[in-house]
Amino acid sequence: MKKSKILVHICCAPDAIYFLKRLREDFPESEIVGYFYDPNIHPYEEYKLRYIETERICRELGIKLIEGEYDVENWLQKVKGYEHEPERGARCELCFDHRLRKSVEVAKELGCNYLTTTLLMSPKKSIPQLKKAGEEATKDSSVIFLALDYRKGGGTQEMFKLSKDRDLYQQDYCGCIYGLFKQRDIPVQWDLVSFKGRRPGSKEERLFIKEVRLFVEELNLPAKEYEFPFLNWKVLEGKIEVDKEVIPSYVLPYSQSIRGVAKGKVEHVNGDKLFLNKQNVKIILSEPFRDLPLRVATTLISPTFIVPAQYREKLLSGKIVATLKTEFVPDRSEVLIIGSEKAREFWGIPADTLQDGKGTNINFLRRLIEDNREKIRKKEVAILLLGAESLGRAGSKFVEDFLGIKVNLICDWS
Incomplete structure (x- = not known):
């Protein structure tokens, strides 16, 4: 092939690491530009994880990387009505079409005469399906689609090895919210919920x-x-009330759930710790009021709330209602x-x-x-x-x- 400029649509770092390496070997005179356009990836935190890993390998290989728009609403409209399609079904065809047509536009803007995609490297994707989508997307343009099969000849195994050697993030579903529900064998709700900050395992x-x-x-x-x-621990729901007033609180890590609602009074005091007469509920008085880490792993899992010390007298004299649902994962x-x-x-x-x-x-x-x-x-x-x-x-x-x-x-x- 004569000297050319190739735009590579990139879906994720594991699929890209070997694909880009081979592409450079096969087309040493060509300029290669990466284009990360993947509004199909949900949630946004997952998208950012895959992008930052792609940025890592492109820097390593000296390949320019362009991040496309995360126009998730347009993508959702594109696949509307195909939510229940299986992997490699009609929804995937529409997804490929959407991303590759946008890639063609960018290729023309950059003066690229060839387009390819790292999706061709994914064992979960159909090469004939991708070839058809790529050729359809480029047929009315001067851009030529390269349907490269780098899986054969041990390519897939080499991809896995390179990914492992570089500690690349290994996603466990294709990317879209519909694939998330179909391809995971564990509950997915935690993938779709964001907590303040950076909670363990998030x-x-x-x-x-x-x-x-x-x-x-x-x-x-x-x-x-x-x-x-x-062993992770997460709060689903929790609050503590005194005389019908909800007071500020945090839940101490590894606190177990309360069965229904615990209604009671303080029956024992040990310094800044108050113990209720129902369901082993414990209250820690904190000044200043702040969340506390679990510094030492423990097998004691009493439902424990951290509350401001200013509520001490109110807690000692009032009627307390505590609600707590947690999950160990x-x-x-x-x-x-x-x-x-x-x-x-x-x-x-x-x-x-x-x-x-x-x-x-x-x-x-x-x-x-x-x-x-x-x-x-x-x-x-x-x-x-x-x-x-x-x-x-x-x-x-x-x-x-x-x-x-x-x-x-x-x-x-x-």
């Missing part, structure tokens, strides 16, 4: 870790991610090690935030990394970004168990 927590890694790699510092399982989080695993000292920083959103600010973390980059390079120190740390120091315990590293937590959720 997409927001993982996105924060990925953003920090991208910054670290810009500084040419070593980075390694480890994923680990943990097997989940996964991550640890990011910035520097060498053989460093002399290990500084730990929580990646997650408390329920009130308090936690490490990314600008603080960037300054810390920049200020200590020479120490990191010399293996004097490594910085560990710890997922799920507010739940019994899960991240620190994983690092100690798996790598034998003792972590010094240098900041928390203050």
